[in-house]
Amino acid sequence: MSEAIRNLEPKVVWNHFADLNAVPRPSKKEERVIQFMVDFGKNLNLKTIVDKVGNVIITKPATKGLEDRQTVVLQSHLDMVHQKNSDTIFDFDKEGIKMLIDEDWVTADGTTLGADNGLGVAAIMAILSSSNLKHPNIEALFTIDEETGMTGAMGLEGGILKGDILLNLDTEEDDEIGMGCAGGIDITAVRTYSEEEIPKNSTAYSITVKGLNGGHSGMDIIKGLGNANKIMNRLLFDGFTNFGLRISEINGGSLRNAIPRESFALIIVDTISKEAFLLETKLLINNIKDEFLTLEPNLVVEITETNNPKSIVELGVQEGFLKSMYAAHNGVYRMSPDITDLVETSNNIARVIVKDGKIKIGCLTRSSSESNKLDLASSLKSAFELSGFDVTLSGEYPGWQPNVNSAILKVVSNLYENLHGDKAHVAACHAGLECGILGQNYPEMDMVSFGPTIKGAHSPDERASISSTQKFWSFLVAILENIPKK
Known part of the structure; x- marks a missing residue:
């Protein structure tokens, strides 16, 4: 079924997602996926580092004509929640996720799918590997251990990132733009x-x-x-x-x-x-x-x-x-x-x-x-x-306190309405996003969160919408093309 997944549109995103889902990546056991991301970045000849706690940071220069735009941090977490039905025989430490297609949904066979936050990771990989997409300077931040303590975000030191804007790709409704979240x-x-x-x-x-x-x-x-x-x-x-x-x-x-x-x-x-x-x-x-x-x-x-x-x-x-x-x-x-x-x-x-x-x-x-x-x-x-x-x-x-005067929030909200004819649902959520933690060491960084529609996250019923992933990808590409100047 992995080949059928790879033929879904946008192929570049689903192919990276399939590659990622072949790598076991439980929280606090991210050694293999960290190495996977390091190899990915180095194979593209992009500057790739691993910080002291295990976060992977890959940088990519702006495409021609967008060098004067603000630097964007694209951020998603590498780990996934491992849940399975009691009657499912599956070893998360050794096996890749077995994916299935059910009409407009991609799901897994008796386990969590890892779309949270694997689709965000895959979309960033697609940006990094592209040769024709327009974008400003990119810092791709892949954090670890989001699901069981957010220790990756907590351990990220100030000064490593130079970006002005952070796009967190970990929201689970495609008509929602996140501007705040709960602490825990x-x-x-x-x-x-x-x-x-x-x-x-x-x-x-x-x-x-x-x-x-x-x-x-x-x-x-x-x-x-x-x-x-x-x-x-x-x-x-x-x-x-x-x-x-x-x-x-x-x-x-x-x-x-x-x-x-x-x-x-x-x-x-x-x-x-x-x-x-x-x-x-x-x-x-x-x-x-x-x-x-x-x-x-x-x-x-x-x-x-x-x-x-x-x-x-x-x-x-x-x-x-x-x-x-x-x-x-x-x-x-x-x-x-x-x-x-x-x-x-x-x-x-x-x-x-x-x-x-x-x-x-x-x-x-x-x-x-x-x-x-x-x-x-x-x-x-x-x-x-x-x-x-x-x-x-x-x-x-900590939670992420909403900033209704956020400049990037206005840009993203207006762009969503221009693309779809309807206003996005701008809201805070009750989930724990890493933005609040990252904002402690990067208080001047302007942040928003968005992503494709994912249902049943953290359960074996987790599923990701195929059509929504197409919508999310188009939205992300458009946002990168419209990042404000420095």
């Missing part, structure tokens, strides 16, 4: 527990929550989608309260920036109560399915009798854990009072692991308000600390 902070709660023996006359069950949409924990949080960790906790709390359910293991969610699609638990109940437990739990499952029927029609919850585990969680710790999980906020916390339909502050309870005497809960809190970001982080910290958890706050990064 990671909340991690951990504690240990004593492993207790299984009581006599116990029956064990495995509980599986699956079939949820998942998605981007920033852009999709407003949809009110199901969170597998919260649904699982609801089931376990009910079983504990009414039937003395005891937990052996939990494995829920995966990445901090992906809404959890699946959760798995191993539990026991007193054998004498198992029939009543199953009846009550199945009624609760039906209620949950009814609640999510419109948003999550494919939600599946399975309870299967299994062999008794070796141990269970200490009783007092289990009770505190379940109550903390219930108390911890998940989803939209506050809408923006200034921008219609924009989430200001949210939290994603992304990862829950209970196993071998240790509990670990991972959350990602986002906000365009620094004070509300810390307010929600403190609320979550308090909920977990009340149950004896040790809580750390880490990976904090």
